[in-house]
Amino acid sequence: METVSIRRYYVWQLPVRVYHWVNAVCVTVLCVTGYLIGSPLALQSSSEASFGYWFGTVRFVHFVTAFVFFFNFVGRIYWGFAGNSYARWNNFLVFRKSQWREIIEVLKVDILQAKAQPLESIGHNALASLTYFLTFIAFLFQCMTGFGMYAAMSDSWLPQLFAWIVPVMGGDFAVRQWHHMAMWFFIIFSFIHVYLVFYHDYVEGRGVLSSMVGGWKFIEKEKGKN
Template identity: 25%
Template sequence: MADTSVTSYKVWDVPVRLFHWINFLSVLTLIAFGLVIYNGGALGLSNEGKALMKTLHVWAGYVFAVNLAIRLVWAFMGNAHARWSAILPGGRGYGAALRAYIRGDGTAWLGHNPLGRLAVTAMLLALIGQAVTGLVLAGTDIYYPPFGGMIAEWIAADGVDPSSLVPYGPKELLDAAAYQDMRAFRKPYIEVHEWLFFTLLGLITLHIAAVVMAEIRHGGTLVSAMFTGRKHYDRTPEDKAEGALAPSFDLGAS
């Protein structure tokens, strides 16, 4: 009779799991507010309504950005599966592992599988881009930190206290030429922010589909592992080294 015993492995540490769920909730909230702002004209939002939606969007963005920053730092400090070496694709043996995984060799992985590393890297880049452009837009739209003070000083009319500027406030408080320059400065940031918004929607959809497919194909309790931190396999995972959790191929090699 075949051995059907299942082994439980500790994989995701607490900071990684907290990041995942805080990121999930904050991104979901940002998508909801973002869609309302994006369709504000069709929804008939007043200027006060737009300002409120943008304010809520920015506060959710702060949670998102701080959470992301903590995760990026934790990639230098966490367990083996939380670190950059287990996230970024590349290194000696990676190409072969990727091809084998795509062919469906049945290999189990504790951390991100070779294909998953590509997806996670793409998602992290998109999230970083959203955080950076969002912080700039928080300053240009509603004069919020970290750049809002500088933006307000830039566009305030002579003799006007920059701290008195409010979103959709009286135009008499603004220097018309400086305001137009600011809008031109803002334009590429809003375009990138919008494109990344739709890119993230696509990546999130692919992520969910990939998790479902990997769960069916390999098992390992991927979803529950983000709650418990543990995966369960009836075979030895590829990235389970004796006495340590480490990739089986050298990601640090040239």
């Protein structure tokens, strides 16, 4: 029987893990409240408007969560410069040839369901890096369009930074439309992300699922040279 010796690597530092879960909660809350803002529930109520504020509350939660989401994102960018090698900003830029080879490798495993070869990467695999880079762009887009719309009803300096997006995109309607479409990116991303984490844990057995809780990953020893 072949014996695979495994080494435990501390990959995700505490700030990365905290960021991940704060982000997960924020995205969930933002998608749910955002969807409700777009298509509010039908209420047949004969009460006066002054007795209710549920829709106002939904919007308030959306806005507050958006601020948390934004600063959490800013914190992650900072950690991209201060964190360990797995958290560094350059993980998310896939320019090296070896990274593209790995992307093809991962696609083979994910889509063609080829037998998993142990990957070079210990942190994010190259395909995940590319995907997260795209999600960062989506975060930025969602912050810009969201705060851009919010700017008109706020004196706070942060939304004002994004007020210029409204004239650029041709008015609030277009901004809202794009903001709403981008929400679906987050929803679909979340589905696939959660599934693939389960999948990789399932076929690789490197403990990727628990790594975002404890920070440890379990890597085959001969691959753990780098």
